[in-house]
Amino acid sequence: MFVDKASITVKAGDGGDGAINYRQEKFVDRGGPDGGDGGKGGDIIFVASRNENTLSSFRHNKVILAENGKYGTKQKKHGRNGKDSVIKVPVGTVIYDTEQNILADLIDDNQQLVVAAGGRGGFGNAHFVSSVRQAPGFAEKGEKTFEQKLGIELKIIAEVGLIGLPNAGKSTLLGSLSNAKPEIADYPFTTLTPNLGVVDIDSQISLLFADIPGIIEGASVGRGLGIDFLKHIERTSILVHLIDCYSEDLYKSYLEVRNELKAYEIKLAKKPELIVVSKIDGFDKRTLEKKIADFKNQLGGKTRVYAISALNKDGLAELLKELKVVVIKQRVKQAKLNQKIADQLPVITLSPEKTSWEVVVENGVYRVIGYKIERFASRTDFSNNQSVARIRDILKKTGILRELERKGIKDGDQIKIGNHGQIEY
16 A cells, blocks of 8 residues: 555654663772663664555554664673664655654655654763762662654655646656556546556666556646645656546646646746657547647647557657656756755754753742753752762752852752753752
8 A cells, every 4th residue: 555644753762871880899909980881772773665655564563663682781781772673764854843854855865864862871880989979879760761653754756747637648658768667448447546656768778657546627726636645746757647638628737737836836937847648549640639739739839748558558758758858957957956955954963952050949849950950960969968969069060059049049959951940058
């Protein structure tokens, strides 16, 4: 079953807790702390693959989890990292957050994205040994992760999109040019899902064709099948617009599809297009020439119209020759555009939101909010006095304690750090 949309929940692995341990071996003096660090939680990684062509695996697998990191142990042994959960999706998969912001557009084979990073493992007590703290009796907790809801959508990547009304001959053409075997019949909407086929133009170039299910009037607002598949045309470099030669009015059939492209998204209507009259094998030469001449006049007289028969392969060589020229031009244009986008990418630095903090007074409780200080708090064991003393040191070094004093904090008042825990001033 072809599935091109899914909603899923992902949760990366939690980090493992650091260990509190002291080396105690016979005949070994001053063993000291030797608690190891906890392991990192596993990531959720999406990988684009040419071997995948649908999102059907998400019909039943709507929750994706990665393995938690393991606890640190004695002798400074590091806990095992959690296994990553690697999910293969088709090339052309777009990933959204709950607000429909695009997180990633996986357009290349083997392109990867970490959609949820595993929690960092907590440091064991051996990590905190210093000249003034020779026997630390605390360790960090592993960092916890949270569930995230994501939307996934497949937009097929093909250089050539075959479009037209139902029964315009798109599937027949695809089957004639490639090794694809689409369902073909003499009733509307034979094609219920997009079909793909690789067409070898010559020994140097091959093109990926997409046969898009028939577009009818009103498709852009939900009629017929077109609304579900118009998005698959967005990525094509060129459109091959097929019009059934048996249509009573070729120009009207042409406009019906063009109007739906414009109504769905104006950019689709601006894509390069080759206009092709199909199924010409049933017409004599004189009738065919008149019909195409009348159609060209309605188009403005200068637009080229190709005439083909997919059954006996009339006109296909000429059509493929022109497709090669147009696609090569589009590839050069796209390469320049990709380079321009790459040159304009900003240098990624630690944003102010990651390092800044603020103090808010709520009902007598002094609340400290900030990404970095909250991460420290999430790894703090608030039931351990030495662990609490460490977070106090961090509050002091970052200047947060001074800000709390400016806000009027007094002995006995409570300091809450995010939603992770609170300590007494």
